[in-house]
Amino acid sequence: MDFIKNLDTDTSLAILSCLDDPSDLVRASAVSRSWRHFVIKQSLSKSLCLKLFHQLASVDRILETSNEESSGPSSSVMEDNTTRLLEREHRVYALLAKGCTSSPIKSCVEDAITASSTDRLPEESILNTLDERERIGGTPSYWSSSGHHKTSVPETLVYKLKGDLCVITELSIQPFQDFFDPGRPIYSSHYVRFRFGHLDNKSHDKNNYVWTYTSQQFPMAQENRLQNFQLPEPVLCIGGFMLVEFLGRVQRCDIDDLYYICVTHVKAMGRSLAKSFRVVDPDESGKFGLKVLSYSDPQEMNEKEEEEEAGPSAFRPMRNRNLEQLVNFLHRHSTDVQYVWPESDEDHESDEEEV
Known part of the structure; x- marks a missing residue:
C-alpha cells in the first residue's frame, strides 16, 4: 500500500518527518510522483534543515545566480510560480542539509583579522596563531596581549572563516609557554568563550560585527598543549567571522609585574559551504538572504577545492x-x-x- 495515497496528510507527514538523514529524504522524493509532490509541498527538506540548525529560520529569501521572472498574473501562472518556488526551495534545502552534515570536516579558519591588543608588533602578531608550529627557525611563534595590572581585563581575537556559512564542530587553543623565563610560565586565561557572526553592514566602521551565537565559557588549563573545546552541538556560523574571547588573566610576568595572555595556535574545525552558498545582507535581527552559488554535490566541491588548495x-x-x-x-x-x-x-x- 502506498500510504501517501491512502493515509491522511498529517499521518503521512508524521511518518516522513522521522527521516533525519538528508539523503533518505531525497530518496523518498524519488520514489514516485506522488511522493515527490508530497515532500516538496510539505517543505520536508526545509523542516529537516531547521531541525538540524535552528539558525536557518533567519533565512528570509533565497537567491540564485540567475532568477527566472514570472510571465504574468494569471492564476495558472501564479500556481506554476508557486510550484517552481517550492521545487527550488526543496533543492536548496536538500543541498544545504547535505552540505551541513556530510561535507568533510577540516580547518575553517582562513585569516586572522585583529586582536584587541598586542604587546609587540610585528613580532607577536595575531598572524602567528595561524601557524601550527610552536617555533619558526628555533624562535617561539605566538600572539601576546599587552600587559595589565588587573587580572580581569579580557582580550579578544577575530578571525575570518572559510566561507559565509560554516558548521563549526570543535575549537582548539594552545596557550604559549615561555621556555626562557624561570619556571617556564604558561600565559593562558581562566576561561575562553567563542562568538560567531557577520559584519555590521549598516556601520561605517569596517570592524563592527554582529555576533549571532555566543558559546558557554570553557575553563582553560594552564598547560602547553592544544586544548579542545567541544560545543554542545554543531553551530552554523552565519556571516563567516569568529571571535575568541579570553576571560581572566592567570600568569604574571616577572620582568614588569604585569599579567599577559599569550596564544600559540587557534583552530576551528568544521564544514565550510563556501563553494555552494553565500550570505546576502544580514541585518541586526539576524535575517539574511541565502544565495545559491552551485547545485553541485558539496562532497565533490570540497574534493575539488582540496586539489585547488x-x-x-x-x-x-x-x-x-x-x-x-x-x-x-x-x-x-x-x-x-x-x-x-x-x-x-x-x-x-x-x-x-x-x-
Whole structure:
C-alpha cells in the first residue's frame, strides 16, 4: 500500500518527518510522483534543515545566480510560480542539509583579522596563531596581549572563516609557554568563550560585527598543549567571522609585574559551504538572504577545492603569509639565523624571485 495515497496528510507527514538523514529524504522524493509532490509541498527538506540548525529560520529569501521572472498574473501562472518556488526551495534545502552534515570536516579558519591588543608588533602578531608550529627557525611563534595590572581585563581575537556559512564542530587553543623565563610560565586565561557572526553592514566602521551565537565559557588549563573545546552541538556560523574571547588573566610576568595572555595556535574545525552558498545582507535581527552559488554535490566541491588548495594558485597567498612571518622573525633575530620555511612540494622558483 502506498500510504501517501491512502493515509491522511498529517499521518503521512508524521511518518516522513522521522527521516533525519538528508539523503533518505531525497530518496523518498524519488520514489514516485506522488511522493515527490508530497515532500516538496510539505517543505520536508526545509523542516529537516531547521531541525538540524535552528539558525536557518533567519533565512528570509533565497537567491540564485540567475532568477527566472514570472510571465504574468494569471492564476495558472501564479500556481506554476508557486510550484517552481517550492521545487527550488526543496533543492536548496536538500543541498544545504547535505552540505551541513556530510561535507568533510577540516580547518575553517582562513585569516586572522585583529586582536584587541598586542604587546609587540610585528613580532607577536595575531598572524602567528595561524601557524601550527610552536617555533619558526628555533624562535617561539605566538600572539601576546599587552600587559595589565588587573587580572580581569579580557582580550579578544577575530578571525575570518572559510566561507559565509560554516558548521563549526570543535575549537582548539594552545596557550604559549615561555621556555626562557624561570619556571617556564604558561600565559593562558581562566576561561575562553567563542562568538560567531557577520559584519555590521549598516556601520561605517569596517570592524563592527554582529555576533549571532555566543558559546558557554570553557575553563582553560594552564598547560602547553592544544586544548579542545567541544560545543554542545554543531553551530552554523552565519556571516563567516569568529571571535575568541579570553576571560581572566592567570600568569604574571616577572620582568614588569604585569599579567599577559599569550596564544600559540587557534583552530576551528568544521564544514565550510563556501563553494555552494553565500550570505546576502544580514541585518541586526539576524535575517539574511541565502544565495545559491552551485547545485553541485558539496562532497565533490570540497574534493575539488582540496586539489585547488594544493596547486600553485593557492600556494602564493600561503607564501606571502610566510613572508610576513619571516619579516617578524627578522625583527627579533639577526640575519645569520636560519629561517625554516614550511614544507611544500611546489616549485618555489617564482616565489624566490618575488622575495
